Amino acid sequence: MLRTVLQLVKFRAVLLALVALSMTSAVVFAEDSGAPDVTTDSQHWTAYGYTITAPDSMWPMLELLHRQHFDWELASASRRPTPLVWASLPPGVYGQYSQTLNVVKVSGVLQNSSVEIGSAFLAHELTHLTDDLNGKLGDMVGNVCYEAEVRAFVNEANFWQMVVGPNGKTTQDPIEIQENAKMFAFVGNTRFADLVVRTTGSYIKQCGQDRVPG
Numbered sequence: 001m002l003r004t005v006l007q008l009v010k011f012r013a014v015l016l017a018l019v020a021l022s023m024t025s026a027v028v029f030a031e032d033s034g035a036p037d038v039t040t041d042s043q044h045w046t047a048y049g050y051t052i053t054a055p056d057s058m059w060p061m062l063e064l065l066h067r068q069h070f071d072w073e074l075a076s077a078s079r080r081p082t083p084l085v086w087a088s089l090p091p092g093v094y095g096q097y098s099q100t101l102n103v104v105k106v107s108g109v110l111q112n113s114s115v116e117i118g119s120a121f122l123a124h125e126l127t128h129l130t131d132d133l134n135g136k137l138g139d140m141v142g143n144v145c146y147e148a149e150v151r152a153f154v155n156e157a158n159f160w161q162m163v164v165g166p167n168g169k170t171t172q173d174p175i176e177i178q179e180n181a182k183m184f185a186f187v188g189n190t191r192f193a194d195l196v197v198r199t200t201g202s203y204i205k206q207c208g209q210d211r212v213p214g
């Protein structure tokens with residue numbers, strides 16, 4: 001029994017380390033560099049009553065979100081409206097919602113990846129957008145910030161499981177392997193997601209009370 005518990009703790013510790021390394025998404029309230037690297041595409045995806053500004057290379061991702069009943073996220077992007085763009089993001093960062101620029105960025109790196117993995121990061125970022133529209137982000141400091149990230153990661157993990165199934169995706173792609181790990185860690189495990197977010201450097205920096213507003 002004790003041994004089982006210890007094994008579980010050890011497993012969790014390994015998982016925590018693995019997952020912490022792959023926490024790769026952010027809400028940005030102010031850009032630190034002046035000119036945004038965003039070229040807003042003039043292409044529009046119009047379907048199911050939504051119109052979303054996004055390059056046509058992203059449309060399969062939007063279709064997949066619809067198929068998995070994430071229409072509430074499509075509704076958010078359509079409602080404000082908020083453009084979706086491929087962007088150059090720092091290494092290891094795959095998505096970003098910028099409140100000030102009103103844009104959801106998805107790393108251009110994912111243009112060579114599967115539709116599913118790009119959609120998973122989109123599911124995360126559109127959770128932030130939806131929270132913002134619902135007035136849930138506040139000043140994005142402390143608990144409000146950590147809780148927003150937990151919601152986003154749990155949605156991302158649930159989405160991934162709905163797409164690839166509960167055993168994860170059989171894949172050699174390192175980003176998808178990380179996504180499998182997030183799925184195993186977070187689905188049905190909000191408290192564990194909360195622990196990971198609160199102990200991951202990039203989120204401590206993003207959510208910290210001493211964050212310097214930029």
Ligand SMILES: [Zn+2]
Pocket residue numbers: 025026027124128148149152
């Ligand atoms: Zn996030």
